[in-house]
Amino acid sequence: MKRLSLLLAAGLLSACSILPQSEPLDIYLLPGAAMPAQTQRVDWSLRVNSPVSNQLLDGTRIVVLPEPGRVNTYQGVRWSERTPQLLRGRLLDAFHDDGRVQALSNEEQRLQADLELVSDLRSFHSQYRDGRPEALIQLDVRLVDARDQRILASRRFSVSQPAGDTSVPAVVAAFGQAGDRLAQELVNWTLAEGQRATP
Numbered sequence: 001m002k003r004l005s006l007l008l009a010a011g012l013l014s015a016c017s018i019l020p021q022s023e024p025l026d027i028y029l030l031p032g033a034a035m036p037a038q039t040q041r042v043d044w045s046l047r048v049n050s051p052v053s054n055q056l057l058d059g060t061r062i063v064v065l066p067e068p069g070r071v072n073t074y075q076g077v078r079w080s081e082r083t084p085q086l087l088r089g090r091l092l093d094a095f096h097d098d099g100r101v102q103a104l105s106n107e108e109q110r111l112q113a114d115l116e117l118v119s120d121l122r123s124f125h126s127q128y129r130d131g132r133p134e135a136l137i138q139l140d141v142r143l144v145d146a147r148d149q150r151i152l153a154s155r156r157f158s159v160s161q162p163a164g165d166t167s168v169p170a171v172v173a174a175f176g177q178a179g180d181r182l183a184q185e186l187v188n189w190t191l192a193e194g195q196r197a198t199p
Helices: 002-017 082-096 168-195
Strands: 026-028 046-048 063-067 070-073 077-079 103-105 116-127 131-147 151-164
Touching: 026 168, 046 082, 082 103, 082 116, 082 168, 116 151, 116 168, 131 168, 151 168
Parallel strands: 026 077, 046 103, 046 116, 063 116
Antiparallel strands: 063 070, 116 131, 131 151
8 A cells, every 4th residue: 555655656746747837927018108198177087998809819918920811929928917908007097197087987997987988909919021020009999978878989090110129028118109109099089079079
């Protein structure tokens, strides 16, 4: 019996030694620059929902298209949270920095709002163009009346930003710059359409 126990223990130890070791990970936040604050205020509230995305983008991996039609991910790196929540956080930061909409929330807080942003994340990946990576973010957005779910306005935002080189930090920096430009455009569009819809 004792010998059987020793054999079992030896077998378990050898089995453990052949298991693959976990991949070392570098976790990246989405960089973002503060937007200039505005003094004007609006009297309506806004809920910013996480974008809906396909399965490929609904995760923490940093997606790359090394050539048209072929999808891959950068090894050993991850975003700090799932891509839809990562982008929602960047957009909320932009609205807070801008300051014109004081009453902001997201869908997880279940707060009442006058208007809401509903969106589909079509692209959030890097792709190679002439041997150089560029970050691409494409977001289809609807501004919706939260009371009756009526679509008030819609627009596709598409921003690309070349990376300084092929390294992962340079690609992440390009995502940050693309995110800043998209956030600026989306905030200004939302304010214009929101004011038009709530005279």
